[in-house]
Amino acid sequence: MRALAARIGNKPWLLSFAGALAVWLATILFTEGKGGGQIITAALAFSTFTVIVGIGQMFVITTGPGNVDLSIPSTIALAGGVAMKIMGGQDGLIWLGLLACIGAGLAVGTFNYILIRLLKIPPIIATLSSSLIVMSVAISYGRGLQIKPPPSFADFTTAQVAGVPMLSLCAILFAMIMAVILERTVYGRATLAIGQNMRAAHLAGVKVERTRCITYLMSAAFAGLCGALLAGFSGGNALNMGEEYLLATIAVVVIGGTSVAGGRANVPGIWGAALFLYLLVTMLNTYGASAGVRLVLTGLIIIAMITLAGGDKPSR
Amino acid sequence: MRASLKKALLSMASTALMLGAGVAEADTSDKKIALSNNYAGNSWRQSMLKSWDTVTKQAVADGIVAEATPFTTSENQVTEQAAQIQNLILQGYDAIVLNAASPDALNGAVKEACDAGIVVVSFDGIVTEPCAWRIAVDFAKMGEVQLDYLNEKMPQGGNLLEIRGLAGVFVDDEIHKGIEAGVKKYPQFKVVGSVHGDWTQTVAQKAVAGILPSLPEVAAVVTQGGDGYGAAQAFKAAGRPTPLIIMGNRQDELAWWKEQKDANGYETMSVSIAPGVATLAFWVAQQILDGKDVPKDMIVPFLRIDQGNLEENLANTESGSVANVEYALEDANKVIEAAR
Numbered sequence: 001m002r003a004l005a006a007r008i009g010n011k012p013w014l015l016s017f018a019g020a021l022a023v024w025l026a027t028i029l030f031t032e033g034k035g036g037g038q039i040i041t042a043a044l045a046f047s048t049f050t051v052i053v054g055i056g057q058m059f060v061i062t063t064g065p066g067n068v069d070l071s072i073p074s075t076i077a078l079a080g081g082v083a084m085k086i087m088g089g090q091d092g093l094i095w096l097g098l099l100a101c102i103g104a105g106l107a108v109g110t111f112n113y114i115l116i117r118l119l120k121i122p123p124i125i126a127t128l129s130s131s132l133i134v135m136s137v138a139i140s141y142g143r144g145l146q147i148k149p150p151p152s153f154a155d156f157t158t159a160q161v162a163g164v165p166m167l168s169l170c171a172i173l174f175a176m177i178m179a180v181i182l183e184r185t186v187y188g189r190a191t192l193a194i195g196q197n198m199r200a201a202h203l204a205g206v207k208v209e210r211t212r213c214i215t216y217l218m219s220a221a222f223a224g225l226c227g228a229l230l231a232g233f234s235g236g237n238a239l240n241m242g243e244e245y246l247l248a249t250i251a252v253v254v255i256g257g258t259s260v261a262g263g264r265a266n267v268p269g270i271w272g273a274a275l276f277l278y279l280l281v282t283m284l285n286t287y288g289a290s291a292g293v294r295l296v297l298t299g300l301i302i303i304a305m306i307t308l309a310g311g312d313k314p315s316r
Numbered sequence: 317m318r319a320s321l322k323k324a325l326l327s328m329a330s331t332a333l334m335l336g337a338g339v340a341e342a343d344t345s346d347k348k349i350a351l352s353n354n355y356a357g358n359s360w361r362q363s364m365l366k367s368w369d370t371v372t373k374q375a376v377a378d379g380i381v382a383e384a385t386p387f388t389t390s391e392n393q394v395t396e397q398a399a400q401i402q403n404l405i406l407q408g409y410d411a412i413v414l415n416a417a418s419p420d421a422l423n424g425a426v427k428e429a430c431d432a433g434i435v436v437v438s439f440d441g442i443v444t445e446p447c448a449w450r451i452a453v454d455f456a457k458m459g460e461v462q463l464d465y466l467n468e469k470m471p472q473g474g475n476l477l478e479i480r481g482l483a484g485v486f487v488d489d490e491i492h493k494g495i496e497a498g499v500k501k502y503p504q505f506k507v508v509g510s511v512h513g514d515w516t517q518t519v520a521q522k523a524v525a526g527i528l529p530s531l532p533e534v535a536a537v538v539t540q541g542g543d544g545y546g547a548a549q550a551f552k553a554a555g556r557p558t559p560l561i562i563m564g565n566r567q568d569e570l571a572w573w574k575e576q577k578d579a580n581g582y583e584t585m586s587v588s589i590a591p592g593v594a595t596l597a598f599w600v601a602q603q604i605l606d607g608k609d610v611p612k613d614m615i616v617p618f619l620r621i622d623q624g625n626l627e628e629n630l631a632n633t634e635s636g637s638v639a640n641v642e643y644a645l646e647d648a649n650k651v652i653e654a655a656r
Contacts, residue, residue, distance in 0.1 A: 027530065035529025038554060042525040045553075132390050135357065144362025146568055146636030158553060234518045235549055236568060236636065239357045241518045282526035285511050291483030 012257030013269030015308055019255075019301075020276040027283040037163060039282060044168040045158075047274035049233075050248050051171050052226045054256070054270045055178050056219030057249035060123075063215055064195045064262035070127040071108055072223045072249055074134035076242030079104040079227035081138055084147035084237045091152040098228055105224020108134055109217035116216070117209060123216075138239060146236040157232035167229065172271070179267035191215060195262030251277060255305050276305075344605045345379045347410040349598065351386040354397050354417035354441065358515075359566070360542075360638050364415075364591035367642045371595040381602060394418045398425040404434075411435040411601040413594065416443045419486060435604045439597035439616070440589065449604065451597050451614045451651070453589050455487050458618065459494025462538045462562045463502055465585050469560065473504025474535025477527075477559070479513040479520050479547060481540045488512075491540050508532060513543035517568075521546035528554045536560040541588045544569040564588045565619060565639040570630045577626065586621040590641040599648030614655040 024043075028036040053072050060069045079101040087097035108130065115126035149157075159166040182188040190211045193201040202208045223242075231237035254260055255276065256269025280301060284294040351368055355361055365386055372384035387404070389396040394417045402425055404412055412429055416422050416438055423445040429436050430447035439451035466476075478495060481488035499505050509527045513520025520543035528534075528550060537547050541564025551558050558576070563569040563586035576582030593616050604610050619641055621629045633639045 031530040038529035039526065042529070042554075046522045046525065136390075139356060139362070143366075144356075144359040144637070145634065146359060146566075148568075148636075230518060234521055235545060236517075238359070238517055239362075240516050243516070244514075244519060278522075278526065281523070285509070285523065285527045286530045288510070291480070291512055295483065 013266045013272055015305065016255050016257065016269050016272030016276050019305055020272055020279050023276065023279045023283045027279065027286050030283075030286055039279070041160065041163050041165065043275050043278045043282070045165040045233075047271065047278050048165065048168045048171040049226050049230050050245065050252055050274040050277070051175060051270050052229070053219075053223050053245050054249045054252040054274060055175065055267060056222035058253045058256070058258050058265055058267070058270060059182075059191055059215045060219045061250075061253050061258060061260065062191050062195045062262050062265040063212055064198055065260075067123050067212075067215075067262065068127065068250065069112070069216065069219045069223075070124060070246065071112060071131035071134055071220065073242035073244075073246045074131040074138060075105055075108045075220050075223035076227040076230065076245060077237070077239050078108070078134050078138035078141065079224035080231040080237035080241060081142035081147070081227075081239075083228035084149060084231050085142065087150050087153065089148055089150050091150045094150055094153050097153075098225070101224045101228035102221050103224070105221040105227075106217055107220075108224070109220030112220060113213050113216045117213070135239075142237070142239070144239055146238055147231075148236050149232040153232045154235065157229055167233070175267050175271055182265055182267060187211060187214060192263055192265065195259075195264070197263075248274075248277065251302060255302060343607075344381050344602055347381050347602075347605045348383040348385075348408065349381055349411045349413060349601055349605075350404045350407075350409040351384070351594065351598075352397060352400055352404060352412055352414045352416075353386060353388040353594075354415055355392045356388045357392075358542075359636065360591050363638045363640050364594045367592040367640060368594045368598065371592075371642050372598055375598070375602070381605075384598065389417070392417055394421040398422055401425040401429055405429050405432050409434060411437065411605055413597045413601050414438040414441075414443065414448070415594070416441040418443075420444050435601055437597050437601040437604070439593055446612070449600065449610065449612050449614070451593065451600060451616055453487075453593075453616045455490035456494035456497070458540075458587060459491040459496075459538070460498045460501075461587060461618070461620070462585075463495065463498025463505065465562070466498075466505065466536050466538075466560070467502045469583065470535060471504070473502065473506075475508040475532055476505050477524070477531065477534045477537045477547075478507050478510040479524065479537060479539045479543045480510060481512070482514045483512050488540065495538050505536075507538075508534065513540070513546065515540060515542040517542060517546040519543075519546070521550045524550035525553060528556065533557075534559045536562070538562055539564055542566060544586075545572055548572055558582070560584050562586070563621075565590075565621060565629075567630070567633045567635055567637050567639070570621065570626065570633060570639065571635075574626060574630055577623070583623055585623075586626075586639075587618055588638070589616055590619040591638055592640050592642040596643040596648055596651060599643060599645050600652065602645075603648060603652065608652070610652050611655040614651050617651070 060067050082104045083097040083101035086100045087093045112127050112130050115121045116123050190206045193206050252270050252273040255273035257266040368386050375381055397417045422443050426436050426443050426445040426448050436448040438448050442450040442452050509531050511523035511527050524547045536559050539562050544561050544563040545568045547561050565586050565588035629639050
């Protein structure tokens, strides 16, 4: 038992996958095995978006206490609108739309970092206030009108290979690359070092500000990409399509075994946590739980997961 | 000199217009009306603001009122809107047309406005403060008409999937109650699944995709608006036959319906409130300022789209927007009369 606890302590992300498996089993127990595969397909498809923005948020949170990107929902709305408008429903312009959505994200990230660095505004307030500005830009840019994605882009974002969404395969590959970046590159190690102790990292020669800058730019760029993909997947952009990703990104980061205090991050856990959160809501819907019960249970289960996953001792 | 001449001509022209239209004395030409709006972040609210702009600019140009400026709070917060109303009082507006963030939390600020002699007309998001006027939506009825339609369309009944709105919000409870009452009235229908779609296409799509695999065959989907297209996408992705999905007047929903209608004779209905209801509230406020005796509680008419008028409504709806109607003074008078 203790060995098991120690193993989970070493690999807190295992817990999120175990949780996802448990709620999935509980769901198909209720349906007597019916639809188990389809539920997994849907979970993979919708988790993809949470994972893309969640990884960006993870890097931000890892840079230490107080670092969080609250501008993700507005960036998703703006970039989704920009991408759909530039693609204009034409297959030939998909590449330009994708570049533009990442460009829109980078612009928001740059703005965030300017507020944080030059104006010395705490990141929570900086990204929250920039999110208001970004949302206003999104509103005046698109006037709330929905634009349809080009047919090939819609097909790409909804395509499946043997029940596995194409986009999820891409996102798994993406997560692997980001895991390598976190564990094996100077940038990744620098992010972890800053999160553990910014001053010590600085004295050790880590380029603190450059690392933070890259981190905020990356988070916003991923949100931008997510905006375009989400608009393609759901048949058009909408101003409120990013709203649910504010709490979701923070929740998947924490449930996935990344330390809220910074300095410790985990990429696979983001996937586990995203699947877990989706399957949890699906399970409660399937059981016919009322909204009140569902919200209370979701809250309690998340608290339980965090308590279990965060149970390890600080390494120093 | 030139300006005053122009003004005189304008007011003469508008007086002539007024007399010609046979309306009240138009002594509201020096009155200032403000729109206090709590949210702008979706297509419905954007259409609402656009309609307000179109109708009130014309009214100002015609000299019916002196000013009709819209104000929107950024965060959909009660405190922020209360502060906004207090500012509007200080700025000397004669009437405030209000889409409120909360039915009761703004009552204090509304009472202050009334005490300052300002006419407050709330619509859509109404306030309970007795001194204000209310143009309310009969949300329960909006749920019930869906079952009335289904009973007519499929008298044999069947399984229903209900997509609700945002949990804990008054509107969601009311529409849900209407649907519940409808199911009681027509017991051949059974709600086999219920999810919250938050009136958002992506959220609805996600929630429906999750619950679908565990559901038996679904004959119809009852909705609250903004969620119909997401539900259709989820059924398609799951490879299940498309049920009858009640729509909520969004252009993408109507366009999808038209596509299905042309391809396989798909039939459904669509019901919601036109964002132009803000302009109805504007005319009601103008009439109150004009001295007309207006009952405190009025009901907003639904904008319902059926198989027959689908094409016409679709053609009139801007791509990516919501089906809309801009109301005129006569419409306001009809609503006022109906409330007596």
